[in-house]
Structure formats: structure tokens, C-alpha cells
Amino acid sequence: MELRKQILFVLVVVTIKINAQSNINLVDYVNPLVGSDSSFDLSNGNTYPAIATPWGMNFWTPQTGKMGNGWGYTYDANKIRGFKQTHQPSPWINDYAAFSLFTETGTLKINETERGSWFSHKTEISKPHYYKVYLADYDVTTEITPTERGAQFQFTFPKTDSAHILVDGFFKGSMVKVFPKERKVVGYCRNNSGGVPDNFHNYFVIYFDKAFEAVQTWKTNDTIQVNNSKLSKALSAEGYHVGAVLSFKTEENEKVAAKVASSFISLEQAELNLKREIGNDTFEQTKDKSATLWNNELGRIEIEGGTLEQYRTFYTALYRVLLFPRKFYEINTEDEIVHYSPYNGKVLPGYMFTDNGFWDTFRAVFPFFTIMYPEYLSQVMQGLVNTYNESGWLPEWASPGHRDCMVGSNSAINIADAYLRGIRGFDIETLYEAILKNTKGKGPVNSVGRFGAKYYNRLGYIPYDVDVNENAARTLEYAFADWSIAELGEALNKPQKEIDLFRERSFNYRHLFDPEIGFMRGKNKNGTWAKTFTPDKWGDAFTEGSSWHWTWCVFHDPIGLAESFGGIEKMRNRLDEVFTAAPTFNDSYYGFQIHEITEMLVSDMGQYAHGNQPIQHAIYLYNWLEQPWKAQMWAREIMDKLYSSAPDGLCGDEDNGQTSAWYVFSAMGFYPVTPGTGEYAMGSPLFKNIKLHLQNGNTFEIKAPNNSKENIYINAIRKNELPYQKNYITYDDIVSGSVFSADMTSSPNLTLGTDKSSKPYSMSQEKK
Structure with missing residues (x-):
């Protein structure tokens, strides 16, 4: 009974706060049919109209x-x-x-x-x-x-x-x-x-x-x-x-x-x-209760100064972000939270969540929860503890139990981000134990734990000529997870030797970068490069993409990646080429043109494949490469060209809300390139005003009063009425309720945010 009273109290408080803003029925902006105009051959979302309550x-x-x-x-x-x-x-x-x-x-x-x-x-x-x-x-x-x-x-x-x-x-x-x-x-x-x-x-x-x-x-x-x-x-x-x-x-x-x-x-x-x-x-x-639930959640983000279609696209995307991971727990006759375990078949106490692939959602969905839903995220973390206790492993793709899908060891990234942002109420020591277990080998299916860990831990990469598929992609994702482990280990006062081990492993991306050609590629056990490489070869050493897409997956060290290229200018030129190169492809690994390839081709953006997740952060790397105005330009271009609220309004697999979460963040004007840092690279806010109504009672605001279809570039920024020179905002800026003001213009400011001190975090660059 007490649990129900608490839930009712929170609902009433939130309802009063959100409804005080306006009487707009925000559900009327949402089109659940978005993405349903899809097929095996071409995904415009691969979604269905989910008639549901949040999660x-x-x-x-x-x-x-x-x-x-x-x-x-x-x-x-x-x-x-x-x-x-x-x-x-x-x-x-x-x-x-x-x-x-x-x-x-x-x-x-x-x-x-x-x-x-x-x-x-x-x-x-x-x-x-x-x-x-x-x-x-x-x-x-x-x-x-x-x-x-x-x-x-x-x-x-x-x-x-x-x-x-x-x-x-x-x-x-x-x-x-x-x-x-x-x-x-x-x-x-x-x-x-x-x-x-x-x-x-x-x-x-x-x-x-x-x-x-x-x-x-x-x-x-x-x-x-x-x-x-x-x-x-x-x-x-x-x-x-x-x-x-x-x-x-x-x-x-x-x-x-x-x-x-x-x-x-x-x-x-x-x-x-x-x-x-x-x-x-x-x-x-x-029906009224369900509408109220949705209006409350949608109303946590208040937007002003956009077109009707932009409102529809934004709130439709936000609806998609609030569907997964779904609740897999129930409340028994004693008002206790219990769940059927999809791992051992028992009915056990505590939270459980499912239908989530961390390979997708570590990028933007979970960072969104960190900001907007810390209480929900704490419950999800409790669910991860239960999953580990019941199965012996962390879930990487759960539906409802462990499924063999995708690569990486990405649960560590979001566990670290949640804890480092101050979210509590879960057993972090058990989760840290689970994270360390992941690094030693694979679990019941190849997607759980780390497939190829014995090679990665010994050589610093997974070789191309061993029986571990998509080895370069796994290496790159393990390296970012290792950075997250080092950061978390430091916060938990773990032994310095352990922290140093994972810090060193987070440089492992360097083993697969070929400075002669400026691409990531597969490497054999003896240290020679794989002979089958072409930059546009999909799959093979990579996952659902080519080196054009995976070369940028050094989330924790963009400056270190630039040094591998031979300098910022060389990396920037290669990133420019993503959009200007011919959209060639080599599909020999799959034996046919997979739908992700088709989605890249029809978007007419060169080698840029926004419909799949690995490259979705790449445009924001311009904030490290001394041309933040290009991030602003491409953010608007992608939002305008590849998203709408229509049945074909997405540009590839939605995958648990990740593609929509990219839009929600980008429309707000910033993006979590590196979960775990508490820093968000800036782009181009889509609306004249946006307010985030946070669970701590504060309101974070971004003002861009002269925003328009033409005025897509940031000429100057002020934070709480003081000049601001950085290319990023921080978690603390947000949760403290700061107000950012952006002066938008139709021409790029070529000097704003180009200093070293303006750049977001990079592991190999000591901040001043």
C-alpha cells in the first residue's frame, strides 16, 4: 500500500508541475506509426505502432x-x-x-x-x-x-x-x-x-x-x-x-x-x-489516465519556436525513447516488487527490465535517462544487479533473457556513467564485480561477456585471422568499455594497478589504426594487416558497417585518434570525406546488399550511414577538430533531411529508441559523444527555446531566440548571462538549472570554440 501511495504522490506532483505550463495535449503531436513504412529490404525505422504506457x-x-x-x-x-x-x-x-x-x-x-x-x-x-x-x-x-x-x-x-x-x-x-x-x-x-x-x-x-x-x-x-x-x-x-x-x-x-x-x-x-x-x-x-501519463513525461521537455512538423517529429522521437527497456516486474499482493526471472525461471524479489540492446542504447538512450530519469535509471541498475545474480552475467542484449545479438561489452559504459553522475540506490560493488568478469571471457552466448577476450587481453586487439567475427569492431568497443571501467574503478577507490590496467587497455584502439591509409582495419595475429581490406567493405572486421563508419569509434579519445592520423587537420579532412566520397560498398562478407547499405545509398550523403549506430556521433567530433560550426551544419542537415513524424520518418533501424534519442539530443542542441564524462558536445539547437524539467525540481534552459531555418550556426553563447567559450555543456550545468543563450546566425563563426580549452574531454589530452 505504501508503494502505491508514493507512486500516486509523485504522479500528482509531476502532473501539477507539467500541466501548469500549458493545456496542450502533447500526445496529439505523437505519431506511433513513425517508422512502420519498412520492410526486410529497407528500414525506415522497422517499428510498429506501440500502444503503451511509458516503459x-x-x-x-x-x-x-x-x-x-x-x-x-x-x-x-x-x-x-x-x-x-x-x-x-x-x-x-x-x-x-x-x-x-x-x-x-x-x-x-x-x-x-x-x-x-x-x-x-x-x-x-x-x-x-x-x-x-x-x-x-x-x-x-x-x-x-x-x-x-x-x-x-x-x-x-x-x-x-x-x-x-x-x-x-x-x-x-x-x-x-x-x-x-x-x-x-x-x-x-x-x-x-x-x-x-x-x-x-x-x-x-x-x-x-x-x-x-x-x-x-x-x-x-x-x-x-x-x-x-x-x-x-x-x-x-x-x-x-x-x-x-x-x-x-x-x-x-x-x-x-x-x-x-x-x-x-x-x-x-x-x-x-x-x-x-x-x-x-x-x-x-x-484512456484519460494513459494520456495523462504520456503528457506528464512528454511535458518534461518543453519546446517553443519551431514548426508544427518539428514539434511532431520531436515528441514522436521522445515517445520512442520512452518505450525501452520495458518493465519486467510486477507488484504482488503484499505490494512487493517481484519478477519472473527470464534467466532461471524463478519468481524473485526486486526489479527486472528487458528488451534492450546496450550496443545501441549506450550511445544516447541511457545518457538521456541519466539526465532526465535518474530515479528510473537507478531501478534499471538494480535490475542489472538481479540479472547478474540470477544468470551470472550482465545483459548485453536482453529479450527477455540473454540473446546472441551484436558485439561489445557496453553495459559497463552505462553502469559507469550512472554511478559517476551520482545516481545511487543499487549495489555498485556487485555490478563492478560483474563488469570485471565480463573482461575475462564470453558468457552463454557470444554477445555476453567478451567474445575474443583471450586475444584482446594478451595482444591488445582481437586478430582478424582467428575465429572471432567482427573482430575490429569488438576491439574498439572493448577499449571504450575499458576506459569506463578505469573511470569507475577510480571513483570506487579500486587498486591502482587495476585502474592502470584498464586505462592502458583503453588505448588499444591504436593497434587497429593504419596511419598509412588513415583508417581502422583488421590486423592478423602476427601483426600484419588483413589483406582483404577495403575502406568500404561492410562487415568482415566490422559490424554492420565499414571502416568509413567505425574509424570514428574512439569515443573517449578523439584527440588521441587525431594524433594517430598525424594531426587534427588530417583527421578533419578524412571526416569531411565521409560526406563527399562516392557511396561505394563491398558486400562480399554478407553475400548480398544488406538493408543498412541500401539506407546509406538512398540518403545521398556519401559514405555517411546515419541509419546505423556506429557513426551517429561522428559529426560532433568537429568540436574536437577546431571546426565546431560543421557539427552545427551537419546536425541541422541530418535532422531536416532524415527525420520526420511520417511512417517513413526514420532512416534505419530504430533499435530501442537510439535513432530517436539522437534526434532528441540534437534538437536540444547537444549530444553525449562520451558517456561517462558528464560532458555533451554542442550542435545546433532546433528550437527558439527549450526547457528540461528535471526530477530534482530544477529547470535547464537553452534560449536561441533568433533561431530559424537559415540561422543554424552559433555566433556566441552565454551561460547564466556570462560569455561562454566551450564547445560542450556539462551534467552539472544541466542539473543545477543553468540557462544557456545562443546567438544564432546564417553564417558560421569560424573562430568560436577553436581553442584547446574549448574542447570536450579526450583521454590523451590533459585539460588545463
Whole structure:
């Protein structure tokens, strides 16, 4: 009870503060359809409309694709075949714990393809807190509004004697049981895409507000069981793929409501989740509560002085940032926070979060949480402690358990950043122990721990001619993680020998830089360069990119990288060439043109591939290279060209909000190139005024009153009305509630921020 009181108090305080700013309904700016105009061949986001609360345990989405298809909703589809509870973080990871509801009239159709109904975007409303669509084949309108672990549905039927609601338990093991007297359906679904214990279940419960005229169940889409007992007994089915059909007689425009909740713990917990989150609320009450949740969170960032489309793009991007990692915990009858462990199958106390790939989110998503959501981030860190205690490893790509996806050892980066920024409330000693374990070898899958650690620790790099794929990319990411470990070890007063070891390893990027050609490249065990290298060869020594993209991945030491180039001018010239070089590519490693390559080509920006994460920070390196005005220019160019709120409004895989987080930061005018430093490289603020309403009660503000489409360059900066010469702002500037003022012009100031003292942190450069 005490926990609920605390949550309610925080919600009321935040609501009063945010709503005092304006009466604008910020959810109206958000388009959840952004990024849904995608396919296997070309990603404009590879997203689906997530109807959810911020970081909700469950999302809901209309389903246009086949069961098990990672592209569950695509904008160019014509038919909807279900409304499913989804947990999918990416089509490449695919979904788990999914089941669906669907409505029909007339002749019953069970098969998902046969039952699909034509729909039009003209009759579709998609908002974070509300979805509505008209199913033309059945003359039925479906509405959905979410809670954290459930949802309310509202179906509007025509006059008919044959109205049906289908509950589809999906494949890979499911169960449904109908209780006619209680107007209730319970069940479970077990579909998953890997990384779960044997006892993994998603239990669900559904209550309807209208009595059933008839009840049927099916198994694997073909065996129908008809209940002839006058609805006096429960009817159930269990198997590989089962479902239930609830039939009604309805009047014209009659609404039938359904309340749904689920649990990874038990059916009893699902009932409790429904009671706690929905209870006796009407559909409209739940809708209003969900809208309030979103308006509160969106309202933490207040913007003024942009176009309508810029507002829509910004708040749509912010919505995407606030979806993952999702809550994977529940609150039991004693008001205790508990979770089903996706690692050992037990129900245990404490927080758990999932559906996050640190390879993506270490770059901007988690640094955003550090600033805007320190309390939430503390809970996430507690969840990492639990993950380590339950599995023996830190999660690098969790969905819901360990998944073999991407490279790096990037959890260390965000653990260090959180602790170094003063976030507490979690067991940092256990996390430090886990980080050190990571450095010694790989875990249960190649993406956990460090694949190739035995080579890296001995040679200082992972050789090209060993059985460790994408070795250069792993080396570069391990080096940045080692810098983070050294910084954290220093803050924790660890032995100097240990700190020095990781500090030295953070220079390992030097082993793979070839000064003769000015690129990172793979190196053999004997120290010779790999013979297969071309700067535009995708994959091979790198991950989903080429040396054009990975050469810049020395986040902690841009000046040291410049020294490797032979000087700032040489590095700057190569960075310039990223945008002017012909967009050639070598896809021999993959054997075909992967979608990331296509996304680079169609953007018409040379070798710049913003649609994938490794190069997204690169334009901000101009702040170290004595031409910060180029960072300002390219930030605006990329925001204007590659982002919108439309279904094709993203330019590559969204990946847990990272691509959107880049936009949110860039629109605010700064970017976290080096998480762990508490410094943020400056770009070009998009709005005339932006305010960050922080959890400590302070407000950070950036003013740019003469900002415009033409005035993209910063001519002068003032901090709290005093002249400011640096190319970065600090975490302390933000949390203390500073006010920055930028004088924007249409021509670059070629001298502003060019001094050594103006540059952000670089490991090999001692700050004066």
C-alpha cells in the first residue's frame, strides 16, 4: 500500500508541475506509426505502432503480418488480422509472449489469413494512449487503450446475430479456458524467440461486459469444439496453437468492452494486475489516465519556436525513447516488487527490465535517462544487479533473457556513467564485480561477456585471422568499455594497478589504426594487416558497417585518434570525406546488399550511414577538430533531411529508441559523444527555446531566440548571462538549472570554440 501511495504522490506532483505550463495535449503531436513504412529490404525505422504506457510491461499493436513475422505491422499492408499484445523490441529479435484479440461478424473464420479484414489509414487513429480502426469486412470498429500490464478494448458492432470475438493464443504452446458465467477467458501463451527458461509462460485474463451467446475453442486453426451445455460449464483447449471464440447478438452500434491483463508469474497475478491497473474504470477513464501519463513525461521537455512538423517529429522521437527497456516486474499482493526471472525461471524479489540492446542504447538512450530519469535509471541498475545474480552475467542484449545479438561489452559504459553522475540506490560493488568478469571471457552466448577476450587481453586487439567475427569492431568497443571501467574503478577507490590496467587497455584502439591509409582495419595475429581490406567493405572486421563508419569509434579519445592520423587537420579532412566520397560498398562478407547499405545509398550523403549506430556521433567530433560550426551544419542537415513524424520518418533501424534519442539530443542542441564524462558536445539547437524539467525540481534552459531555418550556426553563447567559450555543456550545468543563450546566425563563426580549452574531454589530452 505504501508503494502505491508514493507512486500516486509523485504522479500528482509531476502532473501539477507539467500541466501548469500549458493545456496542450502533447500526445496529439505523437505519431506511433513513425517508422512502420519498412520492410526486410529497407528500414525506415522497422517499428510498429506501440500502444503503451511509458516503459510498459506490455504493448499492444494492430497485426498485419503473419503470426511470428517480425514485421508485425507494416504501413503498406491492406488487412488487419489481429490486435496483439506484443513485446517485440526489433523485427530482427522478433516477438515473444504474444496473443491477440480480433472481431468478426457473419461466418466465423479462424485462419489468420482468411479472417484478415481490409482497413484504411483514413479510418485509423494511432496515439500512444489510444488506437482506433474500422474493420471494413465486418463493419466493426476496434478501440484500444493501455495500462502498464493490461488494456481495455472497446468493439462497436453492427446489428447482427453473429458477432464474434476471437482470442488467439498463438503458436509454440498455448492454452485458453472460457468461464461463461463470469464472462471471462484465461489462458497462457508460450511463443518466444529464444533466451527463456523451460517454464516460460505469459498468463492472461480477459473480462467482457456482455454475456456470451455461444462459446467455441480451436486447436491449430482446424479443430473446433462447440459447447452444447447452455454455457453452464467452462470450456478449454491446450496445445501447440489454440484459441477461443466468443459469440454474441448485438444491436446497431452496440459496444462490447473487454478488460485484459497479463503476467509472467501466474494467472492469479494477472488477475491482480487487472484489478490494480483497471479495476472498475471505464474505457474512457483508462484512456484519460494513459494520456495523462504520456503528457506528464512528454511535458518534461518543453519546446517553443519551431514548426508544427518539428514539434511532431520531436515528441514522436521522445515517445520512442520512452518505450525501452520495458518493465519486467510486477507488484504482488503484499505490494512487493517481484519478477519472473527470464534467466532461471524463478519468481524473485526486486526489479527486472528487458528488451534492450546496450550496443545501441549506450550511445544516447541511457545518457538521456541519466539526465532526465535518474530515479528510473537507478531501478534499471538494480535490475542489472538481479540479472547478474540470477544468470551470472550482465545483459548485453536482453529479450527477455540473454540473446546472441551484436558485439561489445557496453553495459559497463552505462553502469559507469550512472554511478559517476551520482545516481545511487543499487549495489555498485556487485555490478563492478560483474563488469570485471565480463573482461575475462564470453558468457552463454557470444554477445555476453567478451567474445575474443583471450586475444584482446594478451595482444591488445582481437586478430582478424582467428575465429572471432567482427573482430575490429569488438576491439574498439572493448577499449571504450575499458576506459569506463578505469573511470569507475577510480571513483570506487579500486587498486591502482587495476585502474592502470584498464586505462592502458583503453588505448588499444591504436593497434587497429593504419596511419598509412588513415583508417581502422583488421590486423592478423602476427601483426600484419588483413589483406582483404577495403575502406568500404561492410562487415568482415566490422559490424554492420565499414571502416568509413567505425574509424570514428574512439569515443573517449578523439584527440588521441587525431594524433594517430598525424594531426587534427588530417583527421578533419578524412571526416569531411565521409560526406563527399562516392557511396561505394563491398558486400562480399554478407553475400548480398544488406538493408543498412541500401539506407546509406538512398540518403545521398556519401559514405555517411546515419541509419546505423556506429557513426551517429561522428559529426560532433568537429568540436574536437577546431571546426565546431560543421557539427552545427551537419546536425541541422541530418535532422531536416532524415527525420520526420511520417511512417517513413526514420532512416534505419530504430533499435530501442537510439535513432530517436539522437534526434532528441540534437534538437536540444547537444549530444553525449562520451558517456561517462558528464560532458555533451554542442550542435545546433532546433528550437527558439527549450526547457528540461528535471526530477530534482530544477529547470535547464537553452534560449536561441533568433533561431530559424537559415540561422543554424552559433555566433556566441552565454551561460547564466556570462560569455561562454566551450564547445560542450556539462551534467552539472544541466542539473543545477543553468540557462544557456545562443546567438544564432546564417553564417558560421569560424573562430568560436577553436581553442584547446574549448574542447570536450579526450583521454590523451590533459585539460588545463
